[in-house]
Amino acid sequence: MSGSTRARRAKNEEPDEARAADAPFGEQTLRMDRRTKNLTKRLRPGDIALIDHEDIDRIAAEALVAARPSAVLNAAASISGRYPNSGPEILVGAGIPLIDEVGEELFRIAREGERVRVEGNVLLRGEVPLAAGRLLDTETVLAAMDEARFGLSAQLETFVENTLEYLQKERELLLDGVGVPDIRTDLSDRHALVVVRGYHYREDLAALRPYIREFRPVLIGVDGGADAILEAGYKPGLIVGDMDSVSDKALTCGAEMVVHAYRDGKAPGLDRLHALGLDGVVFPATGTSEDIALLLADDKGAKLIVTVGTHTTLIEYLDKGRSGMASTFLTRQRVGGKLVDAKGVSRLYRSQISSGSLLLLIGAALVTLVAAVAVSPWAGAYGEVLRGYWDNFVFWLQGLFS
Numbered sequence: 123m124s125g126s127t128r129a130r131r132a133k134n135e136e137p138d139e140a141r142a143a144d145a146p147f148g149e150q151t152l153r154m155d156r157r158t159k160n161l162t163k164r165l166r167p168g169d170i171a172l173i174d175h176e177d178i179d180r181i182a183a184e185a186l187v188a189a190r191p192s193a194v195l196n197a198a199a200s201i202s203g204r205y206p207n208s209g210p211e212i213l214v215g216a217g218i219p220l221i222d223e224v225g226e227e228l229f230r231i232a233r234e235g236e237r238v239r240v241e242g243n244v245l246l247r248g249e250v251p252l253a254a255g256r257l258l259d260t261e262t263v264l265a266a267m268d269e270a271r272f273g274l275s276a277q278l279e280t281f282v283e284n285t286l287e288y289l290q291k292e293r294e295l296l297l298d299g300v301g302v303p304d305i306r307t308d309l310s311d312r313h314a315l316v317v318v319r320g321y322h323y324r325e326d327l328a329a330l331r332p333y334i335r336e337f338r339p340v341l342i343g344v345d346g347g348a349d350a351i352l353e354a355g356y357k358p359g360l361i362v363g364d365m366d367s368v369s370d371k372a373l374t375c376g377a378e379m380v381v382h383a384y385r386d387g388k389a390p391g392l393d394r395l396h397a398l399g400l401d402g403v404v405f406p407a408t409g410t411s412e413d414i415a416l417l418l419a420d421d422k423g424a425k426l427i428v429t430v431g432t433h434t435t436l437i438e439y440l441d442k443g444r445s446g447m448a449s450t451f452l453t454r455q456r457v458g459g460k461l462v463d464a465k466g467v468s469r470l471y472r473s474q475i476s477s478g479s480l481l482l483l484i485g486a487a488l489v490t491l492v493a494a495v496a497v498s499p500w501a502g503a504y505g506e507v508l509r510g511y512w513d514n515f516v517f518w519l520q521g522l523f524s
Contacts, residue, residue: 149237150192154229158182159367165189170238170245172228177202178209181320186213193219193240197226200258201266210263221245224255288449291385291408295417296456302421303403307360307378310423313339316415317347317358319367320431326464327354327430339428344415347431348372362418363411365391373398380404380418382411409449420457427457430464 154172155161159182165171167190175182176198186194200210200222213220221243228245231252232238238247243257256262294300315334317323327350333339334356343351345363349372352358358377361368365381373379373395379402383389389404407414412432419427432450454461 149239152232152234152236152238153191154232154234156229159185162186162189165191168192170195170240172197172224172232174198174226174229175200177204177207178213180208180212183209183212187216187218191218193221195221195224195228195240195245195253195255197224197228199223201263201270203266203270206267206270210258211260211267214258214260214263220258221255222258224253228253285451288408289452292449292452295407296452299417299421301406302418303380303405305360305378305380305403305418305422307340307422309340309419311425312423313337313426313428314342314419314424315339315428315430316342316344316412316419316432317350318344318412318415318429318431319346319350323347323350323431324354327351330428330430330464333428339426340419340424342415342419343368343372343377344411348375348377350431360415360418362405362415363391364389365394370398373400378403380414382407382414384408409453413449413453416453416457416461420460424460427461428464429461432463 151166151169152172153161153165153169156174158173158175158178161171161173162182162185165186169189169191171186171189171191171194173194174197178196178200194213200220201207210220219240221240224245232245232247236247238245238252240246244254245252258266289296295302315330317327334341340359341351341356342360342362343349343358345361345365346367348358348361348368352372352375357375358372360380361372361377362380363382365373365379379395379400381389381391381395381402381404383392383404383406385406385408387404387406389406392402392404395402405414405418407417416427416429
């Protein structure tokens, strides 16, 4: 029996989860987009994903893994050698075939939604090959990562140059807060929790539940971070960003909007708000949306700024894949005196009342209550009432099994 015959038979017999694993041997739907974050919104389990993403970063890889495609084809180099990006290792480790450097021509040849199949390192439409690339496996990815580590010194030099360039452009904003808009939300002397849908954001939000419950910080969602806040069961007070990766549900939840604009004042995200009947404050800046959220919280008097999913290390800055990440480095230096990462909060913060103390308090109260009843002149009456409650409970319990 041929591989294609087995795949067709399995496809008819197995659920969707199993089909995704068997998909490289059978026809699947092709989904394609040059922007990975846009593609993952419509990618379904078992689809074949076509992207154009040089140096696949960790966030993009995790989003692809969550969508469970049967294969990922990359028109660009998944590991260019500039620095050791972790995305390809995550994809390959999840058992998703990654075919590298299939070429940009495939975006013109292929059609969104058509049925295609992957055999080895080749994409076929029927029996016609559309493109071929390099199939990456764990061994080749690890070898490429080792080579890429030698490129870190050159990237560090570029990073420093970009940092100086950003400092020259945004000196007044960084040093004096010139250009930070006024907002309605009161942050003065309050805690601010800035959520970016980045590294380990779900785990960090879950770990911060006791902190959120006790201190009630202002929740600031950076683009898709607003959806992360809603998913965790909270409501954002502020949404900051260019509004391209946040859902309509989050935008219409009642939060105040701060639209990240280009330095010349153009704000494409404002058009989307207007289409929903909403309005927002415009914040022109050359940095990232993550940066302006931190600058906004600092300028408006937040006593403490806690971050979830933001970029904190040099590799994370480079993994973002843009020279502008130098702005995040400088922004963190600007607000560093009041900035705490979520992992630090979850490790250092403990509820002021421990579980042991709470149990001890309950036990002491029960002992006191029993002692008070025992010495009371109405102890006999209390005993009769309690026996009545107990008899009723036993009768109800017996009824459940009769």
